[in-house]
Structure formats: C-alpha cells, structure tokens
Amino acid sequence: MTFMDPLLEILHKNAKYTASQLAEMLADDEAAVAARVAAWEEDGTILGYQAILNSEKAGNEGVIAFIEVKLTPERGGGFDRLAQRISKFDQVTDCYLLSGSYDLLVTVEGSTLRDTARFVSEKLSTLEGVISTATHFQLKTYKQNGLMMHSEASEKRLPVAP
C-alpha cells in the first residue's frame, strides 16, 4: 500500500517505532510526530495496532474460513446495512464488498470446524437478504499482511565491498 504521508507509511509497516525513532527517520520534531499520531488515533485514521503472528508457531488451533456471500441489495442502502450487520459478529474478522460473481467476502475465525460451520448455517445463511454462501476453509498460510510466513535463508552480503 502507498500512502501520501510518509509517517503513515512507516507506521503501516512497523507500528513499534517510538516517536523519537520516527522523528529521527523523518528529520522531524519528536513532539510534532507524537501529536500527529495521537490525532490519527483520535480521528480513527489509525484504528489499532496488532502483532502479525505466524499461527502455526503461535499455537493457534482455530479454523479460518473465507465465505463468499451473495446478497440482495436494498433500495436506498445497497449492501451497506447488511454488510455492517454481518461485520458485527465477533467471529467475522474481515468483510469486504467485491465486484464479480458474489458480493461479500467474509473471513470467519472459529475455534473448531463445527463452530465455523454452525456460524455459517445458523447465523449467516439465515439472515434476510443473504441469497447464498460458499465456504472455503483455509489450509495453509503462505503470506499475510505483506509478510512471508517462511522466509528463505539468503546468501549474506560481503562485509566490505567497493
């Protein structure tokens, strides 16, 4: 992703930098940097900070499913009301409106396969306006949030070169 603001660009890559480190990188004033970050947190530009985990290593036994959902759009509101409603479930981690053969792509995290299946059959499919769903269970993660799950060891650079 590219952002117009270099400070946001850095934070999007790595939120762990302190205000002093950020100020150093941008040749800016520490207090000014801290104030800008605080303002973004306040106005919701920055929604939160999370660690990106390698689920296998972190011992996550949960199940992740990607669900294609077809909806009947509503007069006036389009897909928004229903999409918001679906998004509010705790199990839903991501929800996007897409172009193409279905409308919403919903990511659901459950603790077991049965859990997730129950959520789809009992909650999601039964909502008025949901025409159909197709559930795809995740088998393995190769890359997430721009990060490779398994990085290959690379040849080291020479320590001194012209």
Next chain:
Amino acid sequence: MNISERISKRVQGIPRSGIRDFFELVQGRDDVISLGVGEPDFCAPWHIREAAIYSLEKGETSYTSNLGLMNLRKSIAGYVEKHFHTQYDPAREILVTVGVSEALDIAFRALLNPGDEVIYHEPCYVSYNPSIYLAYGQAVAIQTKVEDNFSLRAADVEAAITPKSRVLMLNFPTNPTGAIQPADEMEKIAALCVKHDLIVITDEIYSELLYDRAEHTSILAFPGIRERTILMHGFSKAFAMTGFRLGYACAPPELTEAMMKIHQYAMLCAPMTSQVAAIEALENGAPEVERMRKAYERRRNILLSRMDAMGLPCFKPGGAFYAFPDIREFGLTSKQFAMQLLEEEDVAAVPGDAFGKAGEGFLRCCYATDETQLSTALDRIADFVGRLRSR
C-alpha cells in the same frame, strides 16, 4: 623462474585496493555490523527475479547481440529519455555492458592514447584511477573538499586542464561521499568541456537515489554535451541488482562503435538472463525503486541525527547511500580509526583514503542496512568516539 617477475610491469604498478585489505580483516570476525558495503541490503525485487527465472524456464540461454538485446536497448532508450531528457538511438548508440565497471574499462581503452590525461574528482569510486592507468592514460585527480560539500568546482577543473587533457570523468551522486553537483557549477563545467574539446564520461549509477526532493542534474542537460559524452548507468544500485552485473553506456555512434570493438572480444555480450531481468526492471520497477529510495532516506536521516548528537561532523549527503563523516579531530589516520572501530566495537566502515588522498580523515559509512542494525552500529560508534575523546 620467478613467477612474480612475469607479471606485467603495469599490473605490478597497481597497488592492492585498500578495500580488499580491510575486507580480509573484517572476514575473520563474527558479529560485525558492516557499514562497509557498497550495495543495497535489499534483494532484487521479486518481479525482476521472477522474470529471470521465467527466461531460464523458456530456455533463453544463448548469446545475444554484442550490443545487447534490442528490446533491452529500446527500454533503456525510453528510460534515459524520461530520466535524463536525452534521446539515444537503440540501434547505434546504446551498449549493454557487464556493469558500469566494464563500461568504464572499455571507454578508457577506446579513448586514450598513452599519456592522454583524464581529469576526475576524488574521493571517488576505487576503479577510476586503475582503469585509467591500465588504459595507459594519465590520471589527474581533483581533490574535492568537504567545505564545498564534495562537489566539483569549475575553477578546479579549469586549472587541471592541459594540452594533454582528453577526458573529464564525473560521478554524481558520488560514491563514497554522497555528494551531488549544483546545477550552476555543472553548467560552467559543461562550458569548459566544450571550450577545451573534452570527452565527458559521466557515471550516473546513483542518479535515482536522491533525497530532500532534489532533482538530478546530469551534465547532459547542457548545450554541446551530448555529442561528446558517454553516459554510464546500470541496474546495481537503484534496482538492487548488483549480482546481475549489468550496466550500459549511451554515446554517439562513433564512441559506441569504438567501445563495442573491445566489448565484443573481451565480453562478447552481457549475460542474457540479466538482460531479460533488466527489461522487467526498467518497464515495471519504478515503485520498488521508490520504496527503496524512501528507506534509504529514512536511514540517512537516522545516521545524520546520531552523528550530530555525537558531535561528529558529517556533511549532509544529497544522494547515493553513503555518508562521509569527518574524523580528523581524533588525530588518527582513516585506517587507524577504522581498524580500532572494528577491533573495539565490531563495526566495519571503510577508511576514506581507500577512495583517494582527499578521503584521508574521513570514513565511508554505507547506510544501506536495516534500521535496527544501523541504529546499533551508530550506538557503538558513539561509544567509541566518546572513549577516544576521553583518552
């Protein structure tokens, strides 16, 4: 038979590179943080590597035209026109080489008669002086100064010109100082080249890596220059493709043909896989170049802020990925300083005198290394400098 005596006098006359001496010292140590490299820490972007792999899969493993793949030369023509606002004919004016290093070597060999003088500016890349010498030229170094931000003064160029002067060699942004050349001074130098009928060789390998929103001014921008100039550029720095060994020279047909005569016998052609990868780099590499450029700029800022905090004078480099701090206050030679820094703090940086006399009293620190490593290295340098001051 004494084998050493069978080495040509000319090669015997070349001293070992100061960088190689230092390299051997560093190699024996673990846990060294190196600011001593002259290459990006990024891997070549994946789409470029993938293009190389696909080319191998298709079995593109043959020789190419001596000049290089026509499609690559066309891409180069487009890129150079966009970035240097100068047009070159891909059929007759562009030669694809094995890095800028090869381009330099064959340019000097193509241009120089014994004793012809080449004016260049120091501190500079380590190969300029020996390449001139190996081509039987006479190297005439102008010492640039920290007071001038290591830029080249037209007055110094004029003073160095003699009836034997044939070539002016330029490198901005500069390895090892990170200097950029102000446009007004460049314009005066361009006029001198025209007046004294000098050929210009301009190595602009770092021209994409500029900071503080600066724009690159090539000497090509000035009247009368294109027809006497060899522009050299390559893929190693901006595209992080050092190991692909690929560069190019753009020059009027007569000069290209002369370089080509040497290139065809010495090299035949640049490696095809690298050439295919280079097309991908030029056509689709701009976003990755910009991503890396921004990272270098952030790291430069970190380095400058720390140098400032430790009171180590360091001029603000406008380009490339090197800083050249001034260590004269400690009464040590560059070599002594670098060796002690390595021994006491496990930080490797190259002594400035490896890049010519004018580099004595300075240290080349490459900041093409990740922020954490860079930050640790700078902490260690601060400790070292603090200790030196209290001794």
